[in-house]
Amino acid sequence: MLLGGAVAPAAAITEDDLNLGPQVVKTDDGPTGYSVTFRYKAPADVQQVRIWGEWQFSNVERLAATRQSDGRLGADWQPGDTIAAAGPGFFPAFPALDMTLGEDGVWSWTSPLPSGKFSYRFVHDCGGVQGIDGCTSYPDPANPNWANSLTPTGAQTLSSVWVPSHPEFPTYDLDMQKPSSAERTGTFEHREYVSPESTNPVGKHYMAVYLPAGYDEDRAVPYPTLYLSHGAGGNEGTFFVQTLANDLMENIVAAGRAQPMVIVTTNFNGIPDGDAGYTRDLKQNVIPFVEREYNVSTKAADRAFGGQSMGGARAIGLLYNSTPTFEYYGLWAAAGGGNPNAAQVDRMKQMRGIIHVGTGLQDTLGNIGVNSIARAKVLRDHGLNVMEYNTNGTHTWVAARPLLQDFIESAVFRSTETSIGFESVAGATWASATVKPIGSSLVAPTGTVEFRDGDTVLGRAPVSADGTARLRLGPQDGPSATQVAAHYAGDALFNSSASDPVPGPDTQRPTVALVSPTTAGPTSTVQVQVDAADAVGLAKVVANVYSGSTLVRSTQSAVASGATTATHRATLALPDGIYTVKYNAHDLAGNVSKTGAFAFSVDGTKPTATIKDGASYTVKTGETYDRVSFKLYDAQKVDKVVLNGVTKDLTNNAWSDVNFIAPGTFGAVKGANTLVVFDVAGNTATYSFTLN
Incomplete structure (x- = not known):
């Protein structure tokens, strides 16, 4: 059910022209460029009004050294200051300051203020030097917030x-804390739920729920949920009113650095048995109620928990003892908690999300600041995924805001997982990485993946819409990668992640050498020999012969048992012509060597010898010759002639002559003679004749 109610009543406001509420004025004067005048109408019988606000400041270095605040107000703000209370009392420790009653019956107080969101309230006729402990506090009826009237x-x-930043007087960069725009403001709901753990009120308890702008109860992808726990003295309204959880989330979403989430704030008051009772109530009552009533995910990967101060102690208890309930934990200015034991560490090592630890660096309450830094180191030393973010500040909600901001911007619902595999496509080897959010998400990770072999960067590839990134690894001439890992760089919405390194695939090309042919020819027959080698194992050696672009012979030898060396031989009979042999080797991984090529020509036609006519060349008597001459021809050029074993080299022309052969010249003899004609390809033609 939805609840409403009232707290201590404020004076009714009937005057419309009194300019009640805070008046933020751009003064263009130092030290901050802005001042705020607070105008408040108290009941007529009130004799004194004081305003309490979070606006005392101190130099950070002096605060760290002395553990005491300078206690300066806004008029004395200085660069390098942080907000730090100097007043008495544990909480709130900021002072209450006297307001001035005007003739119009309005109480007012004016002060310069730096940029930021300042909480304030009023007290009437409150004794004491500065403090407001024990006095009734009143919100500003002219400037209410949604939680002023919650009940019970x-x-x-x-x-x-909210005070903006002045460009000429820069104070703090707090844009993410400003009130979210109207179109980016969601819905607050105050909910009652059944709680057997609760003793006040008995059997039921309360939570606040913030539904983000544009919340869709029918959205196909359910929303992630951020659960928050207040500190001592707080309640379920605290994280919204004082830590600005809704404004921070909406502004970060609008900046494109987070996805919308449902925020649930709990109340541990009235839940006995400390951390154990709170944990039971959260796990058995709060979470089931939220997941039943709202369109939120039921997966632990879509749940986060954060707490401040005593709420930080609650977060530590959940982290140590109920680790799988959430995937993201925020431990901020945590009061107590101790260090984990071995079993707790083992459980936390199963987390895929983030442990976020932070504090105000000048938080000396119970040594919270020092203890928080030490706790982060202990958790890191255990090998846990710790993200630490600290800020200048003391034990205040003002200091808690940047911690929550960093949790939303840098940690929650941002974790990814990256895996790697290999595939062979068309003779190439590819590394393929897959990047996925660990939880539910409307959008997929974008950006790049870097592939590494140890410290050596192999290359980078973009993440596609399906979450994959592919890099061509081979084949290559150099050695194969040994241990390959994929490193996702992250983007505006998702954090980086890396795969485990895995043995790299065989990407090294085989090597090949052409042993034959090695001359351009022409040759009458072709003897092809290709030698190959591979570091891992060969599959086959190939030699194909082309005439122009046409394949005329395809030859190959399979390699038995994946031998690392092999020889392919082939004897080819080819028609006369000009050819190219193209050769390569394939290994067992599918890598192909660089393809070599060698051009050669084939001539299988014998040369011819024709007896030349004419008495000056040839004199014939019957079937014998007194003198004979020959005209020689070969399309691929005549090389030489051999007459009765005597060789005569020619000039390697297509046409040639051997003239005036008679006994006693060029090996010729009386009687039978044999002439052998050779072309450059080695083809021969034999002619016999008889000389007188």
Whole structure:
């Protein structure tokens, strides 16, 4: 059910022209460029009004050294200051300051203020030097917040004012804390749920739920949920009113650095048995209620928990003892908690999300700041995924805001997982990485993946819409990668991640050498020999012969048992012509060597010898000759002639002559003679004749 109610009543406001509430004025004067005037109408019988606000400041270095605040107000703000209370009391420790009653019956107080969101409230006729302990507090009726009237729990007796930053007087960069725009403001709901753990009220308890702008109860992808726990003295309204959880989330979403989430704030008041009772109530009552009533994911990967101060102690208890309930934990200015034991560490090592630890660096309350830094180191030393973010500040909600901001911007619902595999496509080897969010998401990770072999970067590839990134690894001439890992760089919405290194695939090309042919020819027959080698194992050696672009012979030898060396031989009979042999080797991984090529020509036609006519060349008597001459021809050129074993080299022309052969010349003899004609390809033609 939805709840409403009232807290200590404020004076009714009937005057419309009194300019009640905070008046933020751009003064263009130092030290901050802005001042705020608070105008408040108290009941007529009130004799004194004081305003309490989070606006005391101190130099950070002096605060760290002395553990005491300078206690300066806004008029004395200085660069390098942080907000730090100097007043008495544990909480709130900021002072209450006297307001001035005007003739119009309005109480007012004016001060320069730096940029930021300042909580404030009023007290009437409150004794004491500065403090407001024990006095009734009133929010500003002219500037209410949604939690002022919650009942029976959750009420916040606070109002707040936003002061922008002046460009000529820069103070703090707090744009993410400003009130979210109207179109980016969601819905608050105050919910009652059944709680057997609760003793006040008995059997039921309360939570606040913030539904983000544009919340869709029918969205196909359910929303992630951020659960938050207040500190001592707080309630379910605290994280919204004082830590600005809704504004931070909406502004970060608008900046494109987070996805919308449902925020649930709990109340541990009235839940006995400390961390154990709170944990039972959260796991058995709160989470089931939220997941039943709202369109939120039921997966632990889509749940986060954060707590401040005593709420930080609750977060530590959940982290150590109920680790799988959430995937993201925020431990901020945590009061207590101790260090984990071995079993707890083992459980936390199964987390895929993030442990976020932070504090105000000048938080000396119970040594919280020092202890937080030490706790982060202990968790890191155990090998856990710790993200630490600290800020200048003391034990205040103002210091808690940047911790929550960093949790939303840098940690929650951002974790990814990256895996790697290999595939062979068309003779090439590819590394393929897959990047996925660990939880539910409307969008997929984008950006790049870097592939590494140890410290050596093999290359980078973009992440496609399906979450994959592919890099061609081979074949290559150099040695194969040994241990390959994929490193996702992250983007505006997702954090980086890396796969485990895996043995790299065989990407080294085989090597080949052409042993034959090695001359351009022409040759009458072709003897092809290709030698190949591979570091891992060969599959086959190939030699194909082309005439122009046409394949005329395809030859190959399979390699038995994946031998690392092999020889392919082939004897080819080819028609006369000009050819190219193209050769390569394939290994067992599918890598192909570079393809070599060698051009040669084939001539299988014998040369011819024709007896030349004419008495000056040839004199014939019957079937014998007194003198004879020959005209020689070969399309691929005549090389030489051999007459009765005597060789005569010619000039390697297509046409040639051997003239005036008679006994006693060029090996010729009386009687039978044999002439052998050779072309450059080695083809021969034999002619016999008889000389007188």
